Amino acid sequence: MNIFKKKFLISQCAFVLLASIAPTNLHAKKDQEKRSFDNQEWDMLDDREFDSFLDSGIVAKAENCENEEALGIINILQEVGAFQILQQNIFLRTNPLNQRSLLDYPTFDPNQCCYINDWVVGGHIFYNQMTRASLTKQNTNLACYIALNQPTLLDALETSADALKDLFPEPVNIRRILSLFNCMTVQQRRAGFMFHGMRVSDCKQPNVMFLFPFYYLERNFFLTDAQREAVEAELGKASPEEEEEFQRLHFISDKVGFGDLRLEVDWEAPTPDFFQMRIGVMATIPTAFAIKKGLKGSAFPKPCNYPNFNFDPLFELFNNNNPTPEEKQKALDLANCIAFGAVDRLAANFLDQSLGNGGHFGIGLFIRTDLPVHDFIQRPWTENYHWIGRVSFEYLTPAHEKRFFIQRNTPNAFNERNFKNEEEACENLEFLEQEFINRLYLLAFDTSIQPGVIFRWTGKLCYQADRVFGFQAGTDFWYQGREKFSRIFVNQKKLQNFELKKAMPSNAYQTKIHGGLSWRIKRPCRLWYIGLNLEGSFDSVGIGNDYTVSLNIEANF
Amino acid sequence: MKKLIILCLLFAGTTTEPEQKEILLESNLLKLVDGFLVNANTIELLRGYQRNLLHIVYGTKEGDMRLGDYDYNGKKYTIHDLSHLEQKLETHKDSHSAQELEQLYGQLQKTLKKAKDDFIEKSKKFRTIGAGSKHITSKLIEESCKKRGRRNSVLLQWGNAPEDKEDEILYNEVHTFAQFELFVVDLLNFLDDLIHSCPKAQEKFKARLHKWSKLKEIMPLVLPGKEQDSPLAHEFLKYFKEHHIDSYSIEQLNQPLIHKLLQEYKKTHN
Numbered sequence: 001m002n003i004f005k006k007k008f009l010i011s012q013c014a015f016v017l018l019a020s021i022a023p024t025n026l027h028a029k030k031d032q033e034k035r036s037f038d039n040q041e042w043d044m045l046d047d048r049e050f051d052s053f054l055d056s057g058i059v060a061k062a063e064n065c066e067n068e069e070a071l072g073i074i075n076i077l078q079e080v081g082a083f084q085i086l087q088q089n090i091f092l093r094t095n096p097l098n099q100r101s102l103l104d105y106p107t108f109d110p111n112q113c114c115y116i117n118d119w120v121v122g123g124h125i126f127y128n129q130m131t132r133a134s135l136t137k138q139n140t141n142l143a144c145y146i147a148l149n150q151p152t153l154l155d156a157l158e159t160s161a162d163a164l165k166d167l168f169p170e171p172v173n174i175r176r177i178l179s180l181f182n183c184m185t186v187q188q189r190r191a192g193f194m195f196h197g198m199r200v201s202d203c204k205q206p207n208v209m210f211l212f213p214f215y216y217l218e219r220n221f222f223l224t225d226a227q228r229e230a231v232e233a234e235l236g237k238a239s240p241e242e243e244e245e246f247q248r249l250h251f252i253s254d255k256v257g258f259g260d261l262r263l264e265v266d267w268e269a270p271t272p273d274f275f276q277m278r279i280g281v282m283a284t285i286p287t288a289f290a291i292k293k294g295l296k297g298s299a300f301p302k303p304c305n306y307p308n309f310n311f312d313p314l315f316e317l318f319n320n321n322n323p324t325p326e327e328k329q330k331a332l333d334l335a336n337c338i339a340f341g342a343v344d345r346l347a348a349n350f351l352d353q354s355l356g357n358g359g360h361f362g363i364g365l366f367i368r369t370d371l372p373v374h375d376f377i378q379r380p381w382t383e384n385y386h387w388i389g390r391v392s393f394e395y396l397t398p399a400h401e402k403r404f405f406i407q408r409n410t411p412n413a414f415n416e417r418n419f420k421n422e423e424e425a426c427e428n429l430e431f432l433e434q435e436f437i438n439r440l441y442l443l444a445f446d447t448s449i450q451p452g453v454i455f456r457w458t459g460k461l462c463y464q465a466d467r468v469f470g471f472q473a474g475t476d477f478w479y480q481g482r483e484k485f486s487r488i489f490v491n492q493k494k495l496q497n498f499e500l501k502k503a504m505p506s507n508a509y510q511t512k513i514h515g516g517l518s519w520r521i522k523r524p525c526r527l528w529y530i531g532l533n534l535e536g537s538f539d540s541v542g543i544g545n546d547y548t549v550s551l552n553i554e555a556n557f
Numbered sequence: 558m559k560k561l562i563i564l565c566l567l568f569a570g571t572t573t574e575p576e577q578k579e580i581l582l583e584s585n586l587l588k589l590v591d592g593f594l595v596n597a598n599t600i601e602l603l604r605g606y607q608r609n610l611l612h613i614v615y616g617t618k619e620g621d622m623r624l625g626d627y628d629y630n631g632k633k634y635t636i637h638d639l640s641h642l643e644q645k646l647e648t649h650k651d652s653h654s655a656q657e658l659e660q661l662y663g664q665l666q667k668t669l670k671k672a673k674d675d676f677i678e679k680s681k682k683f684r685t686i687g688a689g690s691k692h693i694t695s696k697l698i699e700e701s702c703k704k705r706g707r708r709n710s711v712l713l714q715w716g717n718a719p720e721d722k723e724d725e726i727l728y729n730e731v732h733t734f735a736q737f738e739l740f741v742v743d744l745l746n747f748l749d750d751l752i753h754s755c756p757k758a759q760e761k762f763k764a765r766l767h768k769w770s771k772l773k774e775i776m777p778l779v780l781p782g783k784e785q786d787s788p789l790a791h792e793f794l795k796y797f798k799e800h801h802i803d804s805y806s807i808e809q810l811n812q813p814l815i816h817k818l819l820q821e822y823k824k825t826h827n
Contacts, residue, residue, distance in 0.1 A: 053601075054601065
């Protein structure tokens with residue numbers, strides 16, 4: 001091979017080698033560090049026709065594509081397991097909370113063994129708190145009312161969360177989040193005045209007494225500090241202002257006003273000398289009304305129909321690649337509205353409680369007994385002791401109240417539909433929207449309620465001498481039978497779709513100890529009594545344990 | 558000898574062919590929303606963004622030439638060209654005086670700042686696509702960069718930054734045209750991976766493009782020559798895209814139909 005040929009060969013090989021390294025087009029790699037754009041549709045992006053297409057506006061939604069869109073939404077809902085969630089029972093119960101009327105508290109019974117003069121007028125300043133109200137017969141936790149720890153619901157939610165895990169910046173642990181609210185409960189506070197008056201007669205004339213409260217009632221959803229910290233750690237902490245506003249709008253209901261009026265008349269019954277008994281009748285007159293609602297919290301309405309949500313802004317947000325801030329806000333508002341609408345109905349059921357018996361007129365019989373201890377234990381120190389007893393039965397007449405109900409779960413309705421059919425997609429989507437609302441929203445219907453009979457049994461040891469100081473201590477038992485629905489004012493066909501048993505509260509009882517100290521102040525025209533009373537329940541079913549503190553000031557003249 | 562040269566050329570032909578592998582992002586969410594929430598409109602937006610980015614890096618195509626937008630030394634350059642110039646300047650530093658170098662680098666930095674501003678401006682419209690779902694986008698960017706072996710890409714930092722801090726990343730971490738080009742190219746590739754990971758949406762978008770091409774073929778047949786480039790023609794094309802492109806299959810698009818639609822359009826938009 002001559003030199004010329006060698007040179008030619010070398011130059012040819014060098015050319016080929018260079019050609020293989022140098023970028024022949026923009027797809028090729030330039031060097032190890034730089035990696036250029038390897039788009040296969042480079043030509044398309046550069047094409048004038050493509051330019052003209054991109055520059056000719058955005059394709060508007062076709063008028064006849066509702067079914068296609070609806071099918072798309074249904075497919076996604078099915079993929080993320082929403083169907084399984086919608087077939088679960090979210091509400092295990094829908095009953096309201098049992099309430100013991102203030103008129104039945106032993107603290108407000110006459111504080112003295114006997115009064116010297118004929119008339120007694122006075123009032124208690126009181127504070128009553130129930131820290132954990134019973135939401136069902138045996139349980140104070142929200143988990144017994146809402147299926148927060150039901151395995152089937154949790155499994156369905158976990159499946160959905162798993163399908164949507166990319167949506168969340170951090171992994172979402174559904175079980176842990178819901179468990180934070182398992183122990184949530186309802187707390188109740190009542191504070192105000194219990195006015196009372198009494199005509200104390202001699203043996204042949206009846207005693208007459210009235211009780212009439214004016215008070216502030218507050219109920220709120222309650223988590224302990226540790227539970228709140230756990231929720232904040234998991235879901236984020238709001239500013240104090242935001243938290244206060246949120247609680248005011250959704251977690252607290254309060255009102256101030258008058259309660260029911262209690263009238264009692266009793267006569268002395270013929271008894272042996274050592275023992276006094278008076279038999280009486282009592283009436284509870286439904287005079288309760290609120291002067292103002294929503295002082296620190298809100299008043300929650302009890303609607304009888306479902307909210308008319310238009311889900312379009314939510315779906316449009318998904319479907320719109322370039323949503324405006326207004327559109328996003330609209331969708332966010334809708335999501336909030338749906339979620340808090342459901343919470344507010346629960347709040348209406350739990351928190352928005354009447355100041356009285358719910359409009360029921362009550363009549364009853366009672367017996368008061370007075371047993372001087374000295375007649376049985378004849379010791380000098382027993383001379384001023386009395387065992388005071390009271391037993392009563394009260395019947396409350398039927399009245400109309402609002403009761404919340406939840407629609408029955410209908411898994412068969414899902415099986416009967418063909419969710420793959422595009423022609424039925426809009427109808428199917430409407431069905432799913434309705435099922436979603438049905439599962440989350442309670443409906444309140446006017447219901448004729450026959451409350452259960454109230455039985456009370458109180459006994460106390462009472463010390464009162466002709467001295468300044470006196471005291472009392474005893475026990476109290478209160479029981480109310482289960483209420484019944486006489487009639488629900490809604491179309492019977494519609495009523496078949498609702499769970500009635502879930503709406504009925506259980507019977508309830510409460511056992512208390514109570515006691516108090518009193519001082520007597522003598523004045524020329526009248527006697528003044530000042531008493532400090534305490535009571536607290538130690539056993540209860542279907543209502544919850546509470547305590548009361550009261551300061552009683554009364555004049556006897 | 559000739560055989561050897563031909564063999565060498567053939568060999569060179571195969572090695573210079575770019576590696577055309579599609580990278581698919583394995584997100585459950587993408588699979589879930591492909592074709593519905595991520596639809597032809599989304600792909601159109603993404604492709605539009607790609608086009609803008611392409612114009613920034615490689616310039617706009619004019620005939621066989623590509624024209625840059627950025628001034629340097631009295632001439633217009635693309636980012637790609639400026640990256641080369643920057644590299645050249647670095648290699649031949651010694652042939653310039655310190656004053657000259659300072660001036661040239663100063664000019665380059667000024668142009669780089671302008672290019673970044675331009676990028677930010679052109680990205681504004683498209684940022685809304687991922688607005689509110691930053692963590693999803695950032696995960697996808699991470700996957701794309703990992704699969705492409707771009708573990709040190711500035712795009713990763715940009716993707717992980719909060720939405721209001723993205724620009725800061727660009728200003729603070731990108732100091733040369735080479736880095737800027739690399740960043741935009743990584744972004745272009747990510748967008749490409751994203752589009753390929755949504756085959757249903759992409760298919761719908763391609764179908765629209767085919768219909769568009771066919772429509773443009775038919776247009777000269779329904780409009781007289783002088784009207785083909787008239788405002789009426791452009792407005793009708795826009796109208797067709799906005800209201801009818803999804804209503805007809807490509808087979809249905811023919812001269813009588815377009816003629817009918819054009820007449821209707823003329824009546825309603827007289």
